[in-house]
Amino acid sequence: MAKITLSKLRHSYYPNPSTPEDYALKEIDLDWQDGGAYALLGPSGCGKSTLLNIISGLLMPSEGAVLFDDTDVTALPPDKRNIAQVFQFPVIYDTMTAFDNLAFPLRNRGMDEPSVTKRVNEIAEMLELTDMLHNRAAGLSADNKQKISMGRGLVREDVNVVMFDEPLTVIDPHLKWKLRSKLKELHQKVRATMIYVTHDQTEALTFADQVVVMQDGEIVQTGTPVELFERPAHTFVGHFIGSPGMNVLRCDIRDGGALLNGRNIALEGDVNCLPGGLTEIGIRPEFVTFGTTGLEAVVQKVSDVGRHNVVEAMAGDLKIRAIVESQPPEKGAAVHLNFQQDQTRLYRDGWVVSSEGGQNT
Amino acid sequence: MKTQNQKAWFFVLPVLLLVAFNALIPIMTVVNYSVQETFGNNLFFWEGLGWFEKLLHSDRFYSALGRQFFFTGMILAIEVPLGIIIALSMPKQGFWVPVCLVTMALPMLIPWNVVGAMWNIFTLPDIGLLGYFLNHVLGVSYDMTQDPTAAWATIIIMDVWHWTSLVVLLSYAGLVSIPDAYYQAAKIDGASNWAVFRFIQIPKMKNVLTIAILLRFMDSFNIYTEPFVLTGGGPGNSTTLLSIDLVKIALGQFDLGPAAAMSLIYFAITLLVSWVFYTLMMKDD
Numbered sequence: 001m002a003k004i005t006l007s008k009l010r011h012s013y014y015p016n017p018s019t020p021e022d023y024a025l026k027e028i029d030l031d032w033q034d035g036g037a038y039a040l041l042g043p044s045g046c047g048k049s050t051l052l053n054i055i056s057g058l059l060m061p062s063e064g065a066v067l068f069d070d071t072d073v074t075a076l077p078p079d080k081r082n083i084a085q086v087f088q089f090p091v092i093y094d095t096m097t098a099f100d101n102l103a104f105p106l107r108n109r110g111m112d113e114p115s116v117t118k119r120v121n122e123i124a125e126m127l128e129l130t131d132m133l134h135n136r137a138a139g140l141s142a143d144n145k146q147k148i149s150m151g152r153g154l155v156r157e158d159v160n161v162v163m164f165d166e167p168l169t170v171i172d173p174h175l176k177w178k179l180r181s182k183l184k185e186l187h188q189k190v191r192a193t194m195i196y197v198t199h200d201q202t203e204a205l206t207f208a209d210q211v212v213v214m215q216d217g218e219i220v221q222t223g224t225p226v227e228l229f230e231r232p233a234h235t236f237v238g239h240f241i242g243s244p245g246m247n248v249l250r251c252d253i254r255d256g257g258a259l260l261n262g263r264n265i266a267l268e269g270d271v272n273c274l275p276g277g278l279t280e281i282g283i284r285p286e287f288v289t290f291g292t293t294g295l296e297a298v299v300q301k302v303s304d305v306g307r308h309n310v311v312e313a314m315a316g317d318l319k320i321r322a323i324v325e326s327q328p329p330e331k332g333a334a335v336h337l338n339f340q341q342d343q344t345r346l347y348r349d350g351w352v353v354s355s356e357g358g359q360n361t
Numbered sequence: 362m363k364t365q366n367q368k369a370w371f372f373v374l375p376v377l378l379l380v381a382f383n384a385l386i387p388i389m390t391v392v393n394y395s396v397q398e399t400f401g402n403n404l405f406f407w408e409g410l411g412w413f414e415k416l417l418h419s420d421r422f423y424s425a426l427g428r429q430f431f432f433t434g435m436i437l438a439i440e441v442p443l444g445i446i447i448a449l450s451m452p453k454q455g456f457w458v459p460v461c462l463v464t465m466a467l468p469m470l471i472p473w474n475v476v477g478a479m480w481n482i483f484t485l486p487d488i489g490l491l492g493y494f495l496n497h498v499l500g501v502s503y504d505m506t507q508d509p510t511a512a513w514a515t516i517i518i519m520d521v522w523h524w525t526s527l528v529v530l531l532s533y534a535g536l537v538s539i540p541d542a543y544y545q546a547a548k549i550d551g552a553s554n555w556a557v558f559r560f561i562q563i564p565k566m567k568n569v570l571t572i573a574i575l576l577r578f579m580d581s582f583n584i585y586t587e588p589f590v591l592t593g594g595g596p597g598n599s600t601t602l603l604s605i606d607l608v609k610i611a612l613g614q615f616d617l618g619p620a621a622a623m624s625l626i627y628f629a630i631t632l633l634v635s636w637v638f639y640t641l642m643m644k645d646d
Contacts, residue, residue: 058545079551087542093560104560108551136645152550 002068002160002193004032004055009064011050017062024050026217028064032195032210037187039208040197043240047217048197052163055195057081068160084153084162088169090145094138098129101137102151109156123151126186143175150183154190161193168203180206201241213237229284231356235347238282244310247288248347249281249318258346261316263295266341269355280347285310287340288322290329294336295320302328313337388628394621401615412622421606422623426630429582429603435517436524436581441574443521444528448536449562451529462533465526477590480519505592509599516588516600523587524577531573535566571642575635582631603627 009028017023025047032038040048053059055066057078065074073081084105093101102120111119124130127147132140137148146167153162164183168176184207187194196207204211205225212222213236220234232238238246252259256271258281265281297315309328313320313335320337329335346354395412397405416422451461471479486492486504495503505512539561547557563570585604588594594601594609601609607627611620 056545056549058548078545078548083549085545085549087546089540089542091540091542091546094564095560104552105550108553108556149546152546 003034003070004030004161004193005067005070006030006051006055007065007067009051009054009061009066011047011054011059011061011063023062024217025054025061028219030212030219030222032193034069035191035193037184037207037209038193038195039204039211040195040214041199041201041204041211041240042214043199046214048199048214049165050217051214052085052165052195052197055161056083056085056163058085082156082158082160084156084159086146086149086153086162086164086167088166090142090149090170092137092140092145092148094136096137097134098124098137098140098144098148099133101148102129102133102155105152105156119155119157123155126154126189127151127182143171143179146171146179147182150186154186154192159192161195164194164196164198166198166200167196168198168200183207201243205241213240215240230343231345231352232282233352235280235282235350238284242284242286244285244321246282246284247320249283249320251279251281251346253279253346260295260318265295265339265344267344267346267354268342271346271354277348278350281339282345282347282352283339284343285321285323287343288320289338289340290322290324291336291338294338297335297337299329299331299333299335302331391621391624394617395625396618398618408618412619413626416619416622416626424598425601425603425606428599428601432517432584432602433578433581436520437574437577439517439521440525440528440577441570444525444573445532445566445570447525447529448532449558451533453537462530465529467526468523469526471523473586474590476519476523477587480515480587481591484515505596507596509596512592512596512600516591519587519591520581520584524580527576528570528573531569532566535569536562539565567642571639575639578638579631579635582634 006028009025010023011025012023014022020026028051040051042048050059054061057073057076057080061074065072067073068081078085093104096104099120102123103116106116106119120133121130124133127150129144129147129151132144137145140148150162150164150167153159168179171179180203183194183196187207194207196204198204205228209224210222211225211228213220213228213234215234215236221228221232221237223233228237228241232241232246235246235248239248249260251265253271257264258267258271258279259265260281267281295315297313297320299311299313300319301312303310303312309324311322311324311328313322315337322337345352396408396410398408399405447465452458468476483489484492484503484505486496492503495501502508503511505515543561543565544557547561552560583604584602585608588600588602589605589608592600594605603623604627607620607623610616610623
């Protein structure tokens with residue numbers, strides 16, 4: 001187990017990168033504590049797998065360094081880093097039994113057979129694989145195969161970090177939930193540093209203590225699931241996390257106040273930014289309410305998603321979504337929208353610029 | 362309730378007709394010959410299983426069969442490992458991939474009798490490139506019309522040259538279909554190159570290799586044209602393979618009955634070996 005530090009990491013798949021667009025990773029600085037559960041969250045192509053492969057040593061970064069417990073491991077190959085990785089598709093050795101699969105990394109490192117048996121049985125117990133230990137791995141179901149891949153990562157006690165690269169992609173939906181909680185449970189048992197890469201917000205938020213959200217090769221925000229939900233530092237985070245995502249509404253700035261359709265909107269705090277740029281108001285649908293006064297809008301669509309209704313209203317050409325627990329307004333109804341002040345923020349060119357802590361209304 | 366009708370037969374009929382004309386009827390004529398004696402003029406005399414009995418007691422048949430098995434054994438023992446080694450050392454991507462693939466495919470595009478003729482000229486002791494080089498530059502005595510060892514070496518090398526590519530191309534197809542994650546996982550698990558070969562590459566190539574070995578077995582076991590053009594079965598009878606002997610009996614001596622009996626046994630051996638091999642290879646899946 002180890003603390004992981006990424007320092008000024010940049011990576012390009014081109015031999016001579018010149019513009020920032022040539023970089024798959026723009027500049028990454030990160031500190032991950034020993035024994036933590038982390039998630040890398042972002043859409044496909046945002047660079048999260050590249051980052052993972054750099055940490056595991058399958059890829060050499062163009063610039064910057066990777067440190068395990070303050071030791072530079074940037075130049076070390078994967079087998080020297082003592083890490084484990086679980087891939088998108090279950091990687092198992094077809095001709096071996098489940099037991100031999102789990103024993104493989106230990107035997108390759110010259111562990112004596114009694115210790116191998118002991119350790120493999122322990123891990124199999126944890127993963128509920130004991131019954132099928134002596135079956136041929138090729139004949140097992142996808143979720144059991146993926147458990148074996150995980151087991152091969154966890155079987156080495158001294159492993160620095162276990163990395164998961166979208167490990168639930170090929171698992172049936174009803175087993176995803178089971179395996180996800182199994183993972184969380186395993187983390188609590190073995191206390192290894194774990195990094196989980198995914199584009200699925202539910203997976204990231206349930207697994208990790210700290211979530212790193214990435215976009216276009218950059219980290220846009222790092223925080224606990226609650227922080228990411230309550231105060232997105234970037235409109236992308238607001239939009240990407242939450243269902244539906246945050247309303248991002250183009251607004252004008254006049255005299256230090258934000259105007260939507262000419263109506264002044266109360267923000268969480270002061271506006272502290274330079275003039276110019278693209279200014280937007282961000283408000284989560286959870287904090288939009290209906291009142292007798294407020295922003296005028298017409299209801300366009302009401303969707304019942306089970307626990308609540310999502311109301312889509314148009315205020316001029318702005319589309320605003322609201323989550324309503326009680327009886328929703330009818331389609332076509334004229335409504336007045338209110339934004340909860342401490343949850344209403346100003347973003348300039350994507351980044352939050354209103355200061356924290358306005359008073360509640 | 363399920364509707365029952367016989368419509369399906371109607372759809373199978375064209376295939377049945379095709380198989381009848383290209384396999385069943387020709388084989389039945391061979392079966393017909395194998396139990397009779399004929400001297401031409403459509404005169405047939407019943408022989409029963411006489412030809413089969415005689416054949417199974419003839420030394421000539423067993424020595425030709427032995428040579429056939431030796432040839433096929435050598436071919437498989439050389440071409441399969443060599444093909445795998447070449448496939449493993451071929452690049453996985455980039456400019457050289459198509460170059461390698463086309464170069465590999467070239468020998469397979471040459472017709473059998475042309476291959477035989479090429480190698481015949483190539484190995485002529487006084488004017489052939491290889492023959493001249495061996496005899497007059499290296500000073501090795503090499504003449505496959507005189508020396509059985511030279512004749513055997515030449516037909517085996519010729520077949521290796523002609524057909525190793527098939528094993529290469531099939532193995533290569535198997536290799537490139539292995540996802541990168543397997544190699545990455547093996548690296549992380551600390552696997553040696555041998556372990557990667559033994560536990561990842563060979564299992565993933567198993568299906569294509571089975572096909573490659575089957576094809577090479579059938580083709581080399583039934584080979585006729587190339588050795589016939591190259592050595593004509595000589596010197597003496599030293600390279601007279603089963604197929605060459607069969608043609609000698611059928612067309613040379615015009616013994617249609619014994620030749621037909623031999624064809625059927627030949628066919629049965631090919632079928633049996635292929636079936637046993639395939640069943641053994643597939644029994645795990």
